[in-house]
Amino acid sequence: MNTQSPQHSAYDVIIIGGGIMGASTACFLSQNPDFQGKVLVIERDPSYAFASTSHTNSCMRQQFSTALNVQISQFAADYVKNLGHHLNDSRVPALTIQNFGYMYLAADEAMANVLRANHKVQVAAGAATQLLSRDEIAAAYPFYQLDDILLGSINTVDEGYFDGQAVFDWQRRISREAGVEYLAGEVVSLTKNASGTAIESVTLASGDTLACGQLVNATGPRAAVTAAMAGVALPVEPRKRFTWMFSAAEPLDRPLPLTIDPSGVHVREIGGGVYQAGGHTDYDPAVPFDDFAMDHSFWESHVWPIIATRIPQFEAIKVTTEWAGHYAYNTLDQNAVTGPHPEIGNFLFLNGFSGHGLQQSPAMGRGTAEWLTYGEYRSLDLSPFHYERVLTNTPIIEQAVI
Ligand SMILES: Cc1cc2nc3c(=O)[nH]c(=O)nc-3n(C[C@H](O)[C@H](O)[C@H](O)COP(=O)(O)OP(=O)(O)OC[C@H]3O[C@@H](n4cnc5c(N)ncnc54)[C@H](O)[C@@H]3O)c2cc1C
Structure with a gap:
């Protein structure tokens, strides 16, 4: 990881947080020929020692109570079992799922x-x-x-169990090789445009300010702190x-x-x-x-x-x-919050995964990368997870939470 300075002062996409959600999104972006922009992932702790991704039990299940969550896990299973194919790289080892159920x-x-x-x-x-x-x-x-x-x-x-660490490692490696930059640093503030409808830049604890075309909040348990930097309340x-x-x-x-x-x-x-x-x-x-x-x-x-x-x-x-x-x-419903903020359209959520984020990271990374590229979902429609349900206090009741 680059621990010095960013290579540019402006990026098409900045992802705050380099855990599995940030890594997956960056990886899907880097593999999409329709996306030609510059991507920066900013991570406050490149050791990931305290990230949820490092403390996970790394299991996946199909047993959810909403069809969308089942479909998200079905893609996870396909992604893990065919990781080399999905990453289009013959170096990637074959992974399996330990199907104890x-x-x-x-x-x-x-x-x-x-x-x-x-x-x-x-x-x-x-x-x-x-x-x-x-x-x-x-x-x-x-x-x-x-x-x-x-x-x-x-x-x-x-x-059952899958090797989430291997997925995480390969996503970072492949995306860095494809030009995604990773920077060690902590985002401490966000600056909006005059009308408050877009994030213009992020400022790091170092004092560096970097302009962004679009910004993804992938800061795990700290997601509400990051959202608050944009004046947004997030129940995570x-x-x-x-x-x-x-x-x-x-x-x-x-x-x-x-x-x-x-x-x-x-x-x-x-x-x-x-x-x-x-x-x-x-x-x-x-x-x-x-x-x-x-x-x-x-x-x-x-x-x-x-x-x-x-x-x-x-x-x-x-x-x-x-x-x-x-x-x-x-705290609303133990489900993901994804997609753009309804008023700050270039500020995307990737938050609130509670106990099932590792298995959801392939579908969430893919969907977020689609939104960043096309302004819409092209595979699974993740819009039921958008922030509007937080504003209207409309939980997605998922009966099978752990
Ligand atoms: C004990 C445990 C067991 C679990 N078991 C499972 C399981 O079996 N199956 C499953 O699917 N899921 C499981 N999960 C959930 C899963 O691990 C998480 O949902 C997933 O890892 C979340 O990834 P993330 O990238 O959103 O967050 P994280 O991994 O926490 O990454 C967020 C990153 O953002 C960085 N960051 C935060 N703020 C800033 C900032 N201001 N500037 C720069 N960087 C910042 C952090 O340093 C961190 O590295 C488990 C979780 C735990 C804790």
Whole structure:
């Protein structure tokens, strides 16, 4: 990364934030022959040490409750499995999806009805989701304790872990080779034109000011701070999510789906007798941007008892690694906010992905690059995610959030 000065004083597109969303957008722009402009990605921390992208669990699922979110994940699966083709580069290694599937477990009729309704949406959109009775779950996955469970929902096609870091690395490499510039620096203010209808320039902490034709806010959990620089209110805040990796004394005899316990705790297969659990405390406020402290008591008092009750073999386990990361949590509906601001037309959102941004990054990067190039979407119509729904307080209710 260039840590000195930008090569130009003006860019056709400036992307603030070089995490997976900024990288994906820059990459799609750089590959589109119809786009000939200069692109700059500005990243305040090129180590990405605290970016959501570095703390992710990197899983994808088709089990959403809106057809659009299912379609977004379908493109993610195609993109990951055919990354070399999409990047048009024979150096790119073949990636696979570790298809253990997500297993949603319902312990009451209300949740079972949500699974049934979601199943209809998913199957209509082409996903291979199956509803399983308690007996069917027990037959396929005998390690679960299921006394309280009424229904399960699982899909083992294009649903599981993928190597998001490899996608991220290759997108940055390919786009830099195609002329995208990356600059280490923190954007501290935005300047609008006299009528307030466009962003003219960004100013860095270094004092440099760079003119932009269009500007993308891809600043993850800090998205609301960036939006506020344009005088725009965005309901996105950093919320803490914990991850634990553990090894089991007696590994399970078959792959463990990413199991979403009715309590909200989730646990999944890594491989080689290693597993991963995640969750968050009921008290779930916005946290300071630099607060990544672990809550060790939460594992002991909450997460471990839940997973050991659900899977009795997990009584005998030991934590090997743990970390806290931040969701860019959209308090309106935990869904993306994309597209242009209705009045500041050259200011684009790419925000609020909560717990599903890694898998959404191919479709979101593609769609944002289309909007930047053509002023419209040419593949998936992402307009339901536009900022207008924030102004009208019209959430997109997504029942399958984690
Ligand atoms: C614990 C955890 C588990 C997750 N698991 C999954 C999962 O299994 N599947 C899935 O799909 N998603 C998952 N996610 C969500 C996913 O990781 C995120 O949605 C995604 O990484 C968001 O990428 P981003 O580029 O928007 O944000 P980030 O990765 O946070 O990148 C934003 C970048 O902007 C930079 N920035 C901020 N402000 C400025 C500024 N003023 N100037 C310059 N740069 C700036 C930051 O330094 C940062 O690098 C998980 C997230 C967490 C925390």
